[in-house]
Amino acid sequence: LFMDTIYSPFTSNVDRQIKSVGESALIREIRAWLGPVCPDGAEGIGDDCAVFPLANTSGFGLTTVDGVGYGSHFDDKVPPEGVGRKLMGRNVSDIASMGGRPVRAVLSLWLAPDTSVDWLRSMYEGVASMAREYSIAVVGGDVARANAGVCIVDLCLQGIAERPLLRQQCKVGDGVWVTGELGGSFLGKHYQFTPRVAEGLWLANQPGVGSMIDISDGIAKDLRALVGDHEILMSDVPISDAAHKLSLTSGKSPEYHAWHDGEDFELAFTTDAQMDCSAFLENWNAVFETKLTYLGKINQAGGFQVIGHDSRFVELESGYEHF
Amino acid sequence: LFMDTIYSPFTSNVDRQIKSVGESALIREIRAWLGPVCPDGAEGIGDDCAVFPLANTSGFGLTTVDGVGYGSHFDDKVPPEGVGRKLMGRNVSDIASMGGRPVRAVLSLWLAPDTSVDWLRSMYEGVASMAREYSIAVVGGDVARANAGVCIVDLCLQGIAERPLLRQQCKVGDGVWVTGELGGSFLGKHYQFTPRVAEGLWLANQPGVGSMIDISDGIAKDLRALVGDHEILMSDVPISDAAHKLSLTSGKSPEYHAWHDGEDFELAFTTDAQMDCSAFLENWNAVFETKLTYLGKINQAGGFQVIGHDSRFVELESGYEHF
Numbered sequence: 001l002f003m004d005t006i007y008s009p010f011t012s013n014v015d016r017q018i019k020s021v022g023e024s025a026l027i028r029e030i031r032a033w034l035g036p037v038c039p040d041g042a043e044g045i046g047d048d049c050a051v052f053p054l055a056n057t058s059g060f061g062l063t064t065v066d067g068v069g070y071g072s073h074f075d076d077k078v079p080p081e082g083v084g085r086k087l088m089g090r091n092v093s094d095i096a097s098m099g100g101r102p103v104r105a106v107l108s109l110w111l112a113p114d115t116s117v118d119w120l121r122s123m124y125e126g127v128a129s130m131a132r133e134y135s136i137a138v139v140g141g142d143v144a145r146a147n148a149g150v151c152i153v154d155l156c157l158q159g160i161a162e163r164p165l166l167r168q169q170c171k172v173g174d175g176v177w178v179t180g181e182l183g184g185s186f187l188g189k190h191y192q193f194t195p196r197v198a199e200g201l202w203l204a205n206q207p208g209v210g211s212m213i214d215i216s217d218g219i220a221k222d223l224r225a226l227v228g229d230h231e232i233l234m235s236d237v238p239i240s241d242a243a244h245k246l247s248l249t250s251g252k253s254p255e256y257h258a259w260h261d262g263e264d265f266e267l268a269f270t271t272d273a274q275m276d277c278s279a280f281l282e283n284w285n286a287v288f289e290t291k292l293t294y295l296g297k298i299n300q301a302g303g304f305q306v307i308g309h310d311s312r313f314v315e316l317e318s319g320y321e322h323f
Numbered sequence: 324l325f326m327d328t329i330y331s332p333f334t335s336n337v338d339r340q341i342k343s344v345g346e347s348a349l350i351r352e353i354r355a356w357l358g359p360v361c362p363d364g365a366e367g368i369g370d371d372c373a374v375f376p377l378a379n380t381s382g383f384g385l386t387t388v389d390g391v392g393y394g395s396h397f398d399d400k401v402p403p404e405g406v407g408r409k410l411m412g413r414n415v416s417d418i419a420s421m422g423g424r425p426v427r428a429v430l431s432l433w434l435a436p437d438t439s440v441d442w443l444r445s446m447y448e449g450v451a452s453m454a455r456e457y458s459i460a461v462v463g464g465d466v467a468r469a470n471a472g473v474c475i476v477d478l479c480l481q482g483i484a485e486r487p488l489l490r491q492q493c494k495v496g497d498g499v500w501v502t503g504e505l506g507g508s509f510l511g512k513h514y515q516f517t518p519r520v521a522e523g524l525w526l527a528n529q530p531g532v533g534s535m536i537d538i539s540d541g542i543a544k545d546l547r548a549l550v551g552d553h554e555i556l557m558s559d560v561p562i563s564d565a566a567h568k569l570s571l572t573s574g575k576s577p578e579y580h581a582w583h584d585g586e587d588f589e590l591a592f593t594t595d596a597q598m599d600c601s602a603f604l605e606n607w608n609a610v611f612e613t614k615l616t617y618l619g620k621i622n623q624a625g626g627f628q629v630i631g632h633d634s635r636f637v638e639l640e641s642g643y644e645h646f
Contacts, residue, residue, distance in 0.1 A: 055382075110475050
């Protein structure tokens with residue numbers, strides 16, 4: 001008998017529902033759960049806005065917002081720490097994909113009155129653990145009542161970058177690369193992934209790197225966002241063990257999973273045609289254990305298209321559509 | 324017969340549902356609806372993060388997040404432009420209450436698949452109209468699918484302040500003031516209010532002004548947040564016409580509405596004991612048409628309490644609790 005653990009954000013134990021705790025006490029608890037991740041005084045929770053000094057900053061500011069919702073991004077099978085880490089991680093991955101460093105976050109929670117305080121504490125522990133790993137301050141937020149069955153948390157993350165790497169800055173002849181291995185995130189990676197911040201910062205320091213994106217909707221869709229209306233001559237994508245494993249029961253090929261699954265949170269980027277690819281890969285491997293794969297090169301402009309190593313068009317589905 | 328107009332965010336007309344339009348087309352439409360409020364290129368919508376230069380900034384950064392939800396903050400009777408203006412306005416009011424100036428915003432939308440594209444366009448027109456009035460750039464966002472009946476929009480707003488006015492910076496002897504008139508926002512002001520940005524900036528420039536808050540949960544609750552564990556010797560609060568009108572049918576006094584209704588989005592602040600109050604009021608009236616009322620003074624520390632002009636304790640309810 002296969003026993004699943006159930007981690008519902010809702011509870012029938014009235015004493016452990018947020019409506020019994022009340023808003024003010026809940027905010028005090030949240031501050032305690034966050035611990036040193038939430039700065040004291042005006043830089044943290046408790047005033048109308050979070051306040052932070054701007055002097056001596058240079059480069060560029062980055063800002064992004066992404067959330068997780070019960071029934072959309074997680075369900076009763078995902079442990080609440082994983083929900084919190086996913087919430088923080090998907091925003092950190094957006095900052096990483098610009099070649100930036102995350103700095104501070106605010107959260108907005110929409111919670112049904114029977115939301116479990118214990119589930120919420122564990123979710124915040126997930127947020128705080130990733131905040132510690134990436135030196136992010138959680139500086140404020142908002143809590144609002146939602147209808148039954150609703151548990152939505154938005155996170156707005158700010159960061160900085162010396163040289164932000166945008167999408168669609170590539171030219172014909174550029175190389176296309178991807179970190180890690182793709183596919184099968186449904187088996188667990190979607191809430192247990194490592195945003196590629198160190199890798200992104202390193203890449204932004206390499207003058208030959210031109211544009212970057214993170215793989216969240218499936219590389220089939222995200223490559224198009226990266227290269228715009230260009231054709232790519234391409235080898236196969238790196239396929240994860242999870243993609244192979246999932247293909248045993250899904251009726252789809254490991255390649256299909258690698259191209260389309262999404263939630264990989266790896267980085268895809270382009271490099272100048274003049275780049276010495278083997279020296280670049282050697283430099284990478286001297287710094288990172290993360291795998292790096294050369295996917296191919298930008299062949300021509302005039303429409304997005306992927307040509308496989310056997311010279312055939314690669315038929316791609318459009319990737320994850322959010323509606 | 325009284326005819327109410329109904330502005331549901333949901334539609335049974337399949338062609339006008341967001342699931343028929345699809346995510347990519349919807350994001351293109353959103354950019355068009357926002358018009359010049361959404362900057363071009365990396366500073367606006369379309370990449371993993373919004374990017375903005377940090378050089379030559381001084382003072383302090385401010386960040387806040389607040390949202391509106393169907394069933395919580397609006398219903399079928401609020402026109403969608405009003406929902407958008409309320410969404411932007413309540414965040415602008417948070418920036419105003421720090422003595423700051425709003426600069427840029429990101430939105431996060433959680434929408435049921437049958438959400439009406441037309442409702443959404445009008446909501447965005449409300450966001451854009453207030454963004455234009457306050458010179459705010461809408462620089463990005465996220466759109467996610469939610470369950471049936473859910474329509475939630477979060478907005479994270481960033482601003483700057485030369486001298487941020489925090490809560491709870493008052494001392495015994497300080498004066499307490501409030502802008503505008505309070506109560507009865509339910510009759511319309513809750514989605515048709517003017518955030519007090521100019522007033523807040525002016526106040527932050529007056530050395531005698533010490534702390535500030537905006538009135539969103541009812542002054543009974545928000546005064547406590549402003550002055551902390553201090554007792555206030557106080558006159559009556561300024562009562563709006565709407566509070567008088569609402570009392571005709573609510574069974575509650577106009578005073579009760581002014582103290583407890585909330586959603587006024589006025590500013591309450593404290594001034595030094597040494598302040599010349601009549602000169603201060605004269606200076607104010609030379610600049611603003613907005614009414615300013617001296618409420619009273621901080622009498623002693625040791626516990627929040629309000630003493631009325633008849634020397635009796637003012638019995639206050641705890642104000643709006645969000646659960």
